[in-house]
Amino acid sequence: MGLTSNFQHDRSRDIIARIHLAKVKDNLSALRKQSGGKPVWAVLKANAYGHGAIEVADAIKDHVYGFAVSTLDEALELRTAGLENEILILGGVKPEGWPIASLLNLSIALVAPDNLSELDEFLKNNQLKIHLKIDTGMGRLGFLESDILEYQKALTRIKGSIVGLMSHFSSADESTRSFIDQQLLVFKKIKSTLFNLDIQPSQIHFSNTDALHHGVIDSETHIRPGLGLFGLSNHTQTSDLQPCLDLLCNILRVKSVPEGTAVGYGRTYITSSPMKIVTLACGYADGYLRAFSNQSRVSIGGHYYPVVGRISMDFTTIAVPDTASIDVKHPVYLISSDPTSPLSLKSLSQLAHVLPYEITCGLQRRISRVYTT
Numbered sequence: 001m002g003l004t005s006n007f008q009h010d011r012s013r014d015i016i017a018r019i020h021l022a023k024v025k026d027n028l029s030a031l032r033k034q035s036g037g038k039p040v041w042a043v044l045k046a047n048a049y050g051h052g053a054i055e056v057a058d059a060i061k062d063h064v065y066g067f068a069v070s071t072l073d074e075a076l077e078l079r080t081a082g083l084e085n086e087i088l089i090l091g092g093v094k095p096e097g098w099p100i101a102s103l104l105n106l107s108i109a110l111v112a113p114d115n116l117s118e119l120d121e122f123l124k125n126n127q128l129k130i131h132l133k134i135d136t137g138m139g140r141l142g143f144l145e146s147d148i149l150e151y152q153k154a155l156t157r158i159k160g161s162i163v164g165l166m167s168h169f170s171s172a173d174e175s176t177r178s179f180i181d182q183q184l185l186v187f188k189k190i191k192s193t194l195f196n197l198d199i200q201p202s203q204i205h206f207s208n209t210d211a212l213h214h215g216v217i218d219s220e221t222h223i224r225p226g227l228g229l230f231g232l233s234n235h236t237q238t239s240d241l242q243p244c245l246d247l248l249c250n251i252l253r254v255k256s257v258p259e260g261t262a263v264g265y266g267r268t269y270i271t272s273s274p275m276k277i278v279t280l281a282c283g284y285a286d287g288y289l290r291a292f293s294n295q296s297r298v299s300i301g302g303h304y305y306p307v308v309g310r311i312s313m314d315f316t317t318i319a320v321p322d323t324a325s326i327d328v329k330h331p332v333y334l335i336s337s338d339p340t341s342p343l344s345l346k347s348l349s350q351l352a353h354v355l356p357y358e359i360t361c362g363l364q365r366r367i368s369r370v371y372t373t
């Protein structure tokens with residue numbers, strides 16, 4: 001009992017994601033400014049794209065209208081942590097989740113015409129704020145115009161609870177806004193169909209981070225950015241957004257090896273001279289992608305060293321010149337929040353042919369998240 005209760009944390013494997021909350025706040029201000037000052041639904045799904053939903057929400061709660069998450073579980077996590085802002089569940093909620101959503105004042109996106117009569121019954125005795133999702137060109141969730149017409153009676157019955165109208169852009173990452181404009185046209189048409197049915201929600205929201213890059217959308221009342229809060233964007237010209245995550249780990253072993261030593265699974269790297277192979281306490285089960293094998297670099301004490309051999313589940317190996325002295329107590333930078341660094345999320349994502357936020361979303365629970373304000 002004494003032994004386990006006194007034990008705090010296994011320091012032999014220390015992996016830390018350091019998240020700079022002041023930068024998240026600056027990013028939020030920059031995004032708001034881009035929208036002409038519209039109130040923000042901050043999208044914090046998938047644990048705030050891996051950055052920690054509760055901590056990020058707490059840091060920005062006074063500066064946003066609400067939080068948008070993907071699932072009821074994610075909404076409950078924020079509500080039970082004491083966050084009182086509006087919370088919108090983007091992925092919809094099944095009928096069994098409506099009572100708790102209503103009790104905790106959660107809003108839900110209505111993403112399909114299923115269960116409309118059950119919803120009507122539920123709303124006779126309960127309150128639930130609904131945002132009607134319109135499919136304007138994404139082709140997955142949301143009502144098409146034909147759905148609106150087919151289910152107009154049912155929608156009219158619940159119109160008092162429909163407080164918002166929303167849609168999602170499929171191609172805002174492109175350099176031209178032609179498909180954005182096409183989606184806006186579809187939206188305008190469906191909105192007028194709804195208005196003719198006397199369904200006139202007060203909120204309209206559309207813009208994700210990349211859409212904001214294409215300019216203000218006059219018809220929306222709120223914006224809905226996610227990745228931009230974390231300094232990420234698919235557009236290159238994003239100097240006003242700052243990445244806000246560093247990933248560090250510790251060294252497990254420094255080993256001097258002779259020329260011709262094979263390193264790691266599959267022996268994909270063989271030393272061409274005597275050198276030091278340094279084993280790091282981080283692998284793909286922590287979120288450091290296997291695709292970085294023999295590709296990426298890390299930084300120790302301001303020097304960059306190549307990752308050599310295959311990244312394994314728990315370990316990564318780097319090659320260091322035989323003459324370099326490596327202190328095992330030195331932290332190792334795997335990801336840097338400096339956008340100009342070769343360890344930036346942008347550079348790393350290009351190496352692995354993934355999106356930067358695929359990397360942050362994959363940072364696992366074995367990583368301690370530490371916050372700076």
Ligand SMILES: Cc1ncc(COP(=O)(O)O)c(C=O)c1O
Binds near residue numbers: 043210
């Ligand atoms: C419905 C919806 N709205 C808004 C966002 C936020 O988009 P982004 O992270 O590109 O800013 C997402 C994210 O995928 C989403 O699914």
